[in-house]
């Protein structure tokens with residue numbers, strides 16, 4: 001299982017989370033990545049933790065003021081990027097452009113979607129992975145794998161029907177090792193989470209719990 005920790009714009013210490021994630025990944029052997037604010041990518045990557053961007057825009061180099069350039073986040077140390085997160089929704093053509101921009105920059109891609117039908121659509125764009133997240137469960141304390149297990153299994157089927165090489169992650173409300181094990185049993189090969197770590201009093205303990213059943 002891959003554990004991708006999105007720090008969103010939470011007021012946490014990105015270096016504290018990054019060093020904890022690096023250490024827990026090394027101790028457990030579980031792949032863990034941290035996705036900080038774009039401005040924090042270089043110092044998070046300097047900790048040695050696998051680092052992802054939260055977003056890249058579909059543009060190339062050029063006159064695109066305010067854009068997040070895929071090459072720039074790669075140069076800063078990111079090795080992957082989220083695209084179309086529920087809190088950063090994009091039109092399908094722009095998702096396609098961002099996937100292409102990320103691939104051009106050598107970034108691994110994870111395209112988010114609300115439901116299994118959207119998972120099928122974005123899987124057709126050729127990302128490395130997709131993540132299903134019901135928006136109403138994001139930031140809550142009930143895991144998607146418990147509240148709506150069918151959405152995870154349907155997302156796995158939906159992606160496989162389009163492209164068997166696309167990995168499927170799930171997210172929303174995941175905070176414990178039991179949640180991670182349940183997600184794995186439903187066919188997910190990774191989880192995308194945020195508040196369970198970024199808002200934890202002890203991020204290291206939260207990460208240790210997440211990997212405890214793997």
Ligand SMILES: O=C[C@H](O)COP(=O)(O)O
Nearest residue numbers: 006139172173193194195
């Ligand atoms: O990117 C992470 C997801 O939106 C899930 O957030 P959450 O773990 O706070 O529910």
